[in-house]
Amino acid sequence: GQQLNQSPQSMFIQEGEDVSMNCTSSSIFNTWLWYKQDPGEGPVLLIALYKAGELTSNGRLTAQFGITRKDSFLNISASIPSDVGIYFCAGSYTGANSKLTFGKGITLSVRP
């Protein structure tokens, strides 16, 4: 089945630094989504991507849909303490059994 790979499992950065997260797939997708989850809460949608090569920003966040349609990245610039959380990528492909597939997430820690 489809699998999404996110690594590393955890990232530690200093406040003010930029950080980039990558997500790769064994299959092609036509939708990529990035979510952030705070402890004890549900994931919140950050950015949605629908076209190969698409680059989309949301404040300090920028995400890109890879040209091969098998990867996506999320960049957070000038990190702040509230960026702490788990970041998930998710992808889907239109088809009879289409559903969102999630990566295992990356836990981001930001040192003040």
Place this chain on the structure above:
Amino acid sequence: KAGVTQTPRYLIKTRGQQVTLSCSPISGHRSVSWYQQTPGQGLQFLFEYFSETQRNKGNFPGRFSGRQFSNSRSEMNVSTLELGDSALYLCASSSDRDTEAFFGQGTRLTVV
């Protein structure tokens, strides 16, 4: 516009009991998906309902079931609870399978 609402937020049950969780999607959304989230396994897909029909199912035992009503509200039921069923159960709604999925805050189920 109200978000996805899940009730209850917290539940404690004993082994062997059954439990029913509820999810009210965003108004106008007809697709509701359920996920189980545990620290070791990440977000695992349970099933998806669209217009009262289950159109996708994950690899969970038959003890896990769900349904969707004509107003798109969904319930999931877990029978004969096991300790390993302790998890955060999340539901997500979307207007269609290929668009953004929005999550509720989840129901934290603890089985003792």
